[in-house]
Amino acid sequence: MPLERIEEIVRSGDLTLLGDSYAGHAASFLSNPYNDINIRPEIRKEIAVLFAVTHLSGDPRTYKMAKRVLEITGGNFDCLDLLEFCKSSRGKVALEMMSSYKKEEKIVELYFFTMQNRIIHEHNLADLLKFKYGKGVRITPIIDGSCCSACKRGKQTFTWNEIHKLPKVPRHWGCRCGIMAWT
Numbered sequence: 542m543p544l545e546r547i548e549e550i551v552r553s554g555d556l557t558l559l560g561d562s563y564a565g566h567a568a569s570f571l572s573n574p575y576n577d578i579n580i581r582p583e584i585r586k587e588i589a590v591l592f593a594v595t596h597l598s599g600d601p602r603t604y605k606m607a608k609r610v611l612e613i614t615g616g617n618f619d620c621l622d623l624l625e626f627c628k629s630s631r632g633k634v635a636l637e638m639m640s641s642y643k644k645e646e647k648i649v650e651l652y653f654f655t656m657q658n659r660i661i662h663e664h665n666l667a668d669l670l671k672f673k674y675g676k677g678v679r680i681t682p683i684i685d686g687s688c689c690s691a692c693k694r695g696k697q698t699f700t701w702n703e704i705h706k707l708p709k710v711p712r713h714w715g716c717r718c719g720i721m722a723w724t
């Protein structure tokens with residue numbers, strides 16, 4: 542589906558035209574409150590649309606989206622929690638993985654990727670819970686010495702009986718951990 546068509550559907554609100562799983566993801570992007578970004582509500586809505594369209598299009602050039610977000614926000618993407626994280630050593634590692642050249646754009650990409658990861662895994666988990674295939678659920682941290690190195694510690698597998706103990710993924714900004722069936 543061409544990008545313009547995806548954007549048209551997302552703006553129309555008739556998400557069923559996207560097909561089941563895509564509609565679910567788009568709805569999650571659109572219904573997120575974005576309360577952690579300090580900007581006017583109309584701008585929040587526009588950012589939600591941009592994020593949803595970028596996710597659905599699968600376009601890896603996310604720096605384009607980041608540029609547009611910064612245009613809308615007047616160059617100021619004011620998410621205090623994320624800005625604090627970016628000052629930490631793990632934050633610096635996370636920023637290195639972003640595709641943009643400019644730091645301001647990387648910060649927007651980092652926000653987007655973290656949120657995208659959360660939405661994908663919320664939907665994954667809902668599907669896994671529907672069928673309860675195998676023993677339970679496994680968290681899969683990226684084992685490459687990246688910003689997810691801290692996620693390697695602790696419990697990684699959860700039976701269906703202890704699923705309430707499953708931590709939320711992503712666990713931090715830039716967390717690339719996933720949730721999958723434990724068979």
Ligand SMILES: [Zn+2]
Pocket residue numbers: 682683688689692711712713716717718
């Ligand atoms: Zn992680």
